[in-house]
Amino acid sequence: MRIRAAVIVALLLFVLFGIPQLFSLYYVDSMTEVAVYSIVALGLGVLVGRVGLVSLGQVAVLAIGAWAAARLLFATTQPYPVVLIEAGLITMVAGMVIGLPALRLRGLYLALITLMLAGAITVVLDTINFPNGGRGFLGYNGSAVTPPPIRLPSIAANDKAYFQYSVVVAIVMFLLVFVHTRTRPGRAWAAIRQSEPTALATGINVTLYKLWALALASFITGVAGGLLAGASHYLYSIDFPAQNSIILLAVVLMGGAYSMWGAVVAALLYQFLPALLQNWGVSADWLTILFGLGVVQVLTTAPAGLADQVPRDLARLGRLLRRRLARARPMGPMGPVGPAAAGGDPQ
């Protein structure tokens, strides 16, 4: 356990101080997006992996957060953390208002209604646009030739500092979710995921805890939207197409919805891989194809995703190699005893 904690701390220190020094600005910007989307993926992971609610509209929720944050950043001079929390709270309220009636549905119906609601939000955003420093409630000035960029925090005014800022915010959000999963809500969610009627019978307030999960996921997605507003400087509704919600669900399932590492893997797949491929001149469409195949593969063979599958497969490979080595050396009187039972796939 102590080794594990040390590894995590070392990794975080490398991410915080190593990446801005070692990588070019192009990759630092891309890693900022990874930090943002790891929060979004974490929120979706809470819904899918912890409670078993599949949402096909998380990118629309992210857009709400980004909209609220951009509006607040143009309208006020509040410090950045306050704006992030406010954006999170606004998104949380929006998510709960939309989600409370939808929570009566379950399974397939819930997933489809989130798809519908996300489509509706996308249509509204296409019409009202993102704030660009204009006046009025919507803050959109359609005739602005050079709209002002969305401001950055004073302590993180350049891209590299903003990357570190985003990582710190992401760490806080991961801790928030971690605390939730280790306490009463986490246990309630686990019970609900297993069987809703049983959870109800053991006295768990199913609606409350489902709503709680929805609120938590919406809150952190809203905060991520606030970070995204700063990272992208200018926001446009075409940056939040409805199909991205599907791709997001795909990468979260591929990364692994049950673990927090899965959220990081998902964000790397979703944001870093495209940046890498673009740099190499490969079309991002290959990634879409890969994600499509990945979803089918994950659903048919590895429900816990890459974050679970890769370490397990590596361990299996390690065992296999060790056995091969043992076989190569003629010293053992027992020899290899066939496939180890411990390596069995739980599926």
Next chain:
Amino acid sequence: MPPWSDFEPFIVSGLALGGVYALSGVGLVVLYRATGVLYLAFGAVGAMGALIAWSVQQAGAPGWVGWVTCVVFAAVVTLGYGLLFGPPLAGRDPLVKAVATLGLTLVLYGVMDLLWTTSGGEARSITLPTDNGGFTVASIQVDWTQVIGLAAGVVITVATGAFLRYTKLGTAMRAMANDREITATLGVPVRKVEAAAWLGCGVLAGVAGILLADLVALDATTLTFLVVSSLAAVLIARLRSIAVTFAAAIVIGVVHDLITPITSLTNYRDMTPFVLAAIALLVVSRRQVISRSREEA
């Protein structure tokens, strides 16, 4: 509020669109009832079929070759997916099966974006010969493609209803919708019945792809996500009744197009299916607290 005469042409186009949504919706419901899979790749398959048809026509082949290619492509891909991934996922939750078809959607979407580049390309379009002819009803111009759209919806709904009611295969599908295991025990060749449902759904996806490419636009994204409108109709019918699916699809098509001339609402017209489905679902779901039905468990 604009004068009524502004709305008149939109009734016709709305009915045509609703007819195609109904056709798609019926295909989705039948497949869902027979196999438990909500085929979310329906739009993507039709879109790619339509793009292939366009390429075939660009290569100089006569129009009908393109249309046949489109339908055959959609049928083959759908049947192939069903045969390949139907059995391993058969025992899983309906949600898992539906999300797996999203994987197929992404694959097709990526391929379409790769092969038929949208950026800076020429605007593609498919025109059916039926676009030119037409007639006038009460001073509203109607072209034959619109007639085909609505007629296809009506014919497919009625024919599917009769098929499910009066044929052996249809009865087998209805039995599978009730209980897959018991149906298998009774000696119904489950896999063959499922394959038939996949094939039928694929053919409908191809037909819908061609019609929508003509009526709406030949564009990968638009066509892929038009399935959402049919999905809304299917949801209103609770994935069950093809008659309700038909009615809901027509209403969605007509309301969507009738909003178009109203200036203050025209930008929001694409919300029609979402809003109608959301209202219908939330009203219907008010009465159920814990579902005991098998398919939702």
